Amino acid sequence: MSMRLLKYAFIEDYAEDNWFNTPCDLKATYDVVIIGAGGHGLACAHYLAQDHGITNVAVLDSSYIGGGNTGRNTTIIRSNYLTPDGVKFYDQSIKLFKDLSCELDTNIFFSERGHYTLAHNTSTLRTARWRAEVNKHLGIKSEVVSPDEVLRACPEIQLDCGGSQAVEGALYHEPGAVARHDAVAWGYAKSASGRGVEIHQHTPVTGINTDSQGISEVVTPKGVIKTRTVLSAVAGQTPSITKMVGVKTPIEIFPLQACVTEPIKPWLNTIIVSGSLHMYLSQSSRGELVMGAALDPMELHSRRSTFEFVTGLCDQVLDLFPFLSGVKINRQWAGMADMTPDFAPIMGMTPVKGFFLDSGWGTWGFKATPISGKTMANTIATNLNDPLIQSFNLDRFKNFNLVGEKGAAAIGH
Amino acid sequence: MKFFQFPLLGTRAISEFVPAHDAILEPIDLEDNISAGDWVYERDSVPKITTEFWYHSTSQIWFKVERNTGTNQIYRAEVLRE
Known part of the structure; x- marks a missing residue:
């Protein structure tokens, strides 16, 4: 470290301000209490303050900012979904992501790279065509491309895939991107905090009380908060929160694991996904290969990672990229995914007055961070479901009116 | 890798099994104040002790696992018998 840099450490004037407040005590009353200080909860707090002037807001988290699924995903952003509802929703998210660094005055390292979903058989190719047509109809840049075009974008790929499942084509999605997930959470925290929102880390919610008018109190070990509005924006723990207010959901929790390799020189300038091989791969700005696989097969409320995951995933990745056989895995981890039967989120108002849900984000939550925050803030401020999230309401399961997005999931489940 | 002692099979890695969901209850009377959608989709996915059906594909035996x-x-x- 240079002496010039070192001297700033001892000069108080040069110390950078804290990005967000760390208040010790809870106030007795808040207009809105948000459970979960991940990207979604903090984005909602930011848009509540910025778009609607609601700043008497507490964001509570049982752990630290962005320590849940915000910090555990593989940071891929795309809008090549299967249903018009999904496509429109995620397209708005990408538009917000593009300007987010300026809006939050925080570099989120947004990097548009294109996204290839490989098809290894006719049925996957058919779904790719279906997605491409729905996307094009809604003005999204997606198209089915030949194996040769995949090879042009990624010359290192082994298209015969070890001889068993040759690549027959791919769905190419030009707006596919990655961003730095921690920066997204911290940027929203900084902006919300600057507008007066309080962020209480290490403050778990242990109970939610209701009265004849709906939500009345939120119980934490640091005290009881009076409020009429609660948003649950927890990932992987939604059923524990909804149980406190007697709301039933179809959400089931399954672990989702991911890993990164040691940093290597840049060679992968796009995002490669294969549903048939249960893998997705991109290279971070640090040079690490960020890789993920399918969900673990059993319901489990735990963030342990397993040896079977990393060996199974590497086996699949090496079918496509044999030259990576000498590269070491650096870290592996797991998150708990809120899975829904139709692979679409559950958002908006609930049967309990004043209790809002931003949940069911399964394996597709990070890419929706800005738009979920914006639409949930609008829903809370107006007490009406935002038009963009109408079809993601909890009632759809009661009425068998599902939003079938399973075909657009990055990986087979 | 996680192992468990299964009847008939002995000690096996749990990755050999295909887990099905909770042992689903018998169909309920839908007139009993619950919609078909609720019965099909509602889950109580909080940490708990549960009973599931697991299938061991190589031996084609179904197990009931707590x-x-x-x-x-x-x-x-335990081996699932009809």
Whole structure:
């Protein structure tokens, strides 16, 4: 470290301000209490303050900012979904992501790279065509491309895939991107905090009380908060929160694991996904290969990672990229995914007055961070479901009116 | 890798099994104040001890397995008989 840099450490004037407040005590009353200080909860707090002037807001988290699924995903952003509802929703998210660094005055390292979903058989190719047509109809840049075009974008790929499942084509999605997930959470925290929102880390919610008018109190070990509005924006723990207010959901929790390799020189300038091989791969700005696989097969409320995951995933990745056989895995981890039967989120108002849900984000939550925050803030401020999230309401399961997005999931489940 | 002692099979890795969901209850009377959608989709996915059906594909045997979904501890496995 240079002496010039070192001297700033001892000069108080040069110390950078804290990005967000760390208040010790809870106030007795808040207009809105948000459970979960991940990207979604903090984005909602930011848009509540910025778009609607609601700043008497507490964001509570049982752990630290962005320590849940915000910090555990593989940071891929795309809008090549299967249903018009999904496509429109995620397209708005990408538009917000593009300007987010300026809006939050925080570099989120947004990097548009294109996204290839490989098809290894006719049925996957058919779904790719279906997605491409729905996307094009809604003005999204997606198209089915030949194996040769995949090879042009990624010359290192082994298209015969070890001889068993040759690549027959791919769905190419030009707006596919990655961003730095921690920066997204911290940027929203900084902006919300600057507008007066309080962020209480290490403050778990242990109970939610209701009265004849709906939500009345939120119980934490640091005290009881009076409020009429609660948003649950927890990932992987939604059923524990909804149980406190007697709301039933179809959400089931399954672990989702991911890993990164040691940093290597840049060679992968796009995002490669294969549903048939249960893998997705991109290279971070640090040079690490960020890789993920399918969900673990059993319901489990735990963030342990397993040896079977990393060996199974590497086996699949090496079918496509044999030259990576000498590269070491650096870290592996797991998150708990809120899975829904139709692979679409559950958002908006609930049967309990004043209790809002931003949940069911399964394996597709990070890419929706800005738009979920914006639409949930609008829903809370107006007490009406935002038009963009109408079809993601909890009632759809009661009425068998599902939003079938399973075909657009990055990986087979 | 996690192992467990299964009847008939002995000690096996749990990755050899295909887990099905909770042992689903018999169909309920839908007139009993619950919609078909609720019955099909509602879940209570909080950490708990639950009973599941697991299938061992190589031996084609179904098992009924009691497991803690919070800790992944398996308490009991018995052969599922009709």
